[in-house]
Amino acid sequence: MREIQLHNTLSGKLEPFVPQKPGEVRMYTCGPTVYDYAHIGNYRTFVFQDMLRRFLKLRGFQLTHVMNLTDVDDRIIANAAAAGKDIRGYTEKFVQAFFEDCKTLSIEAPEHWIRATDHIDDMVKLIQRLQEKTFTYSSEGSIYYRIAKFPNYGKLSKIDLTGIQAGARVDNDRYEKESARDFALWKAPKPGEHFWQTAIGPGRPGWHVECSAMAMKYLGETLDIHTGGIDLAFPHHENEIAQSEAATGKPFARYWLHAEHLLVDGEKMSKSLGNFFTLRDLFAKGYKPSAVRLALASVPYRKQLNFTFNSLRQAASGIERLRNFADRLQQGKFPAGKTEGMAARIVQAEQEFDEGLADDLNTARALAAAHELMRVANVAMDKDEFLQGDVAPARQFLATFDKVFAVLEDNDAQKLQALGYDSVQAGLSDVEIEKLIADRTAAKKMRDFAAADRIRKELAERGIILEDTKDGTVRWKRK
Ligand SMILES: [Zn+2]
Incomplete structure (x- = not known):
């Protein structure tokens, strides 16, 4: 079996993945800051780390995976x-x-879901360790990390440290790039805001120290893998390294994996551009959870992902075909026997699937392996050349595929119902489109142009373009 290669942000290179203890992986993922609903950019990272943990488990590793919920943060407080x-x-x-x-x-539950509010003591202890080693100083009731004392500062994000002023401080949990500064480990209470009374004084922890303290508590002083979105590499992960390594004198995490940004229609997602989506926004538009998962999963994590409604529809139709293929394997009647050719194609698909994922989690390659096998097998079935003996290995392959991709089970409707949505419409059927167009025409006749515009907009959001012709009829096409 091919050795797993992962791209380590720390070295900037692909490296063979070798955990500290054979067969065991200790992994930490920075979870969401729970001050709002997470958006699809966040879920790109969470789906990525889910695919990674599923693949490592498939390869037989025993996982101890921690994800935190950041429930202490400037915005939350x-x-x-x-x-x-x-x-x-x-x-x-x-x-x-x-x-x-x-x-x-x-997305599978990690072995430990943890919350910052349950670990204030651990954070205080870590700050005390840093105080003993004189990596800190106090100012106006807050405690800061002295980055000039940590010579390796910047080794993860490769931030340029020339020109930084010793003693220039920052209190915000989230601060801009190119401004490496002493950051707050502990923040003095502000009037009216929540604080904890602790051995290092009243106040609350900074965001960065939360992850260092919680990761080391559950995973030991050196983790195998630390994951997160690329926007966390600086300052958050850089600061995690500075805090943890200054306290322990040991490497904090051996492999740092960062998922790239998600764009929407080629642009950065933002509320002001109107291209900002939570999962629920997509479900409310009728998109299926499995399609969202596959759309997020199918682009390798180190590539920018350009999210479009078209990509969602493509994912939905890809899933449809895979599910139909799985049904055909389960219910079809095939001639007796087994073909060497097909057996070899299935082995080839298995290898390609595994090698793709071993190649820095190249999910596109792994997905293509499944589609290629499906294509070949469907053609063989149509010609009665797919035999009964080929069924079990093909089904075995799909089962392996789904241990990582997790999209084959036909449970979208139940999932949406559980969230309170009553219908599933991955895309509109021709009949539904014609019906909406007739409604729009009727609205126009009634001179209810607002209603007519609403229908046009709804269709556009579902990827249907209308064209009003001179003779008064309406032509439409899918985008
Ligand atoms: Zn974190």
Whole structure:
């Protein structure tokens, strides 16, 4: 079996993956900051780390995987205070939504879901260790990390440190690139905001120290893999390294894996551009969870993913074909016997699938292996050249495929119902489109142009382009 290669942000290279203990992987993923519903850009990262953990398990590794819920953060503290709620009261809705979303996207639960609010003591202890080693200083009730004392600062993100001023400080959890500065480990309380009374004084932890403390508590001082979105590499992960390695004197994480950005229609997703989507926005438009998962999963994680409604429709139709193929294998009647040719094609597909994933989790290659086998087998079936003895190995391949991709089970309708959506429409049928066009024409006749425009817009969102012709009829096509 081919050795697994992973791209390590730390070295900037592909490296063979060798965990510290043979057969065991200790992995940490920075989870969501639960001050809002997570968006599809976040889920790109979470689907990626899910595919990675599923592949490692398929390869027989025993996983200890930790994902945190960041429920202590500038925005949470401020929003909770503004809403007059305590932290748990404010975040609970978003935590539950996140768990539901993960389930809906078939993202496996990690071995440990943990929350920052349950680990304040561990964070305080880590800060004390850093204090003892004089990596810190205090100012106005806050405690800062002195980055000038950590010579390897910048080794992950390769940030340019020339011109940084010793003692220039930053309090925000999220600060801009190109501004490496001493960052807050512990923040003095602000009037009206939540704080903890601790051995290092009243206040609350900074975001970066949360992940260092929680990761090391569950996974030991050196992790095998640390994952996250690329936007976390600096400053968040850089600061995690600085804190953990200064405290322990050991490497913090051996492999750093970062998922690239997600774009929508080629542009950065933002609320002001109107191209910002949560999962629920997509489900409300009638898209299936499995299609969303596959659209996010099918682009290798180190490539930018350009998310479009067309890519969702393509994913939905790809799943449809795979599910039909699985049904055909299960229900079809095939001539007796077994063909050497088909057996070899199935072995080839298995190898290609495994090698694709071993090649830095090249999900596109693994997916193509499944589609290629399906194509060849369907052709053989049509010619009665696919035999009964080929069924079991082909089904075995699909089962292996689905251990990582997790899209074959036909359970979209149940999942959506569980979230309160009553219908599933991956795309509109011709009849549905004609019906909406007739409604629009009727609305125009009634001079209800607002209604007519709404219908045109809805169709456009579902990928249907209308063209009004001179003779008054309407032509339409799929985008
Ligand atoms: Zn983190």
